[in-house]
Amino acid sequence: MNILDIIFPRRCPLCDEVIPPDGKICPECIGKAELVKEPVCKRCGKPIGNARKEYCGDCDRKKHFFDSGKAVFVYQGAVQHSLYRFKYANRREYAAFYGKMACIQYARWISRLGIDAIIPVPLHRKRRRERGYNQAELFAKEIGKRTGIPVETKLLYRCINTRPQKELNDQERKKNLKKAFTIAQNIVQLRKVLLVDDIYTTGSTVDAAAECLKVSGIQEVYVLCISIGRGH
Structure with a gap:
């Protein structure tokens, strides 16, 4: 047993109870996390109840x-x-679990897309300093480790320290994120990228980041998040 496993015991990513060093998740927690399954919205990936619908209500109404x-x-x-x-x-440490599950579900999809780079949605430097890390970046690095795709962490920056999105309605979210992102270097060599984040609600954050990337010359931007709400 590693000495670090004694000092900092591993914890189940779902219930946070201590687990054996070789364990990944409590047996009791298997099934507590609902995987996203078809039918899903063809644009954002939200699970929808009607298999005959192509898009969720949000994606029917807005352009991404x-x-x-x-x-x-x-x-x-x-x-x-x-x-x-x-x-x-x-x-x-939860990032390892999220990255593993993401690749189990979507490694083939990512490979089929021919992704050139993985880009985590950035935090503003002030918020990153307060938190000590960017959770989207940890998730991105786990996916990169498993797929062999490079992770670009110094390309996209959040130049405005926006209010937390969870405090705002849909219109306020869009306004809050206007011109919030900027590109820090030349990205001509990148054609297709995978933008990753932790939670997708209305899509305002990834939309603002994707718009910035496309204006800068990237042709295709795909999104992969750890979790998402249900569509209607």
Whole structure:
């Protein structure tokens, strides 16, 4: 047993209880996290109840700048609590579980797209300094490790320290993110990228980031998030 496993015991990413060093998740927690399954919205990837519908209500009403998106889990219950700890309680190790599950579900999709680089949605430097890390970046690096695709962390920057999106309605979210992102270097060599984040709600954050990337010359932007709400 590694000495670090004694000092900092591994915890289940869903219930946060201590687990054996070789364990990944409590047996009792298997099934608590609902995976996103078909039928899903063809644009954002939200699970929808009607298999005959192509798009969720949100995507029917609005234009997105990203080409299409996927998510690993439905945002509810154990996953919702897990992501809160991942973001705000320094549970950085959860990223390994999220990355593994993302690749189990979507490695073939990512390979088929021919992605040139993975780009995490950035935090503003002030918020990153306060938190100590960017959870989207940890998730991106786990996907990159498993797929062999390079992760670009110094390309897209958040230049405005925006208000937390969860405090705002849909229109306020869009306004809040206007001109929030900027490109820091030449990206001519990139044609297709995978933009990753932790939670997809209305898509305002990834849309703002995708718009910035496309204006800068990237042709196709795909999105992969850890979790997503249900569509209607």
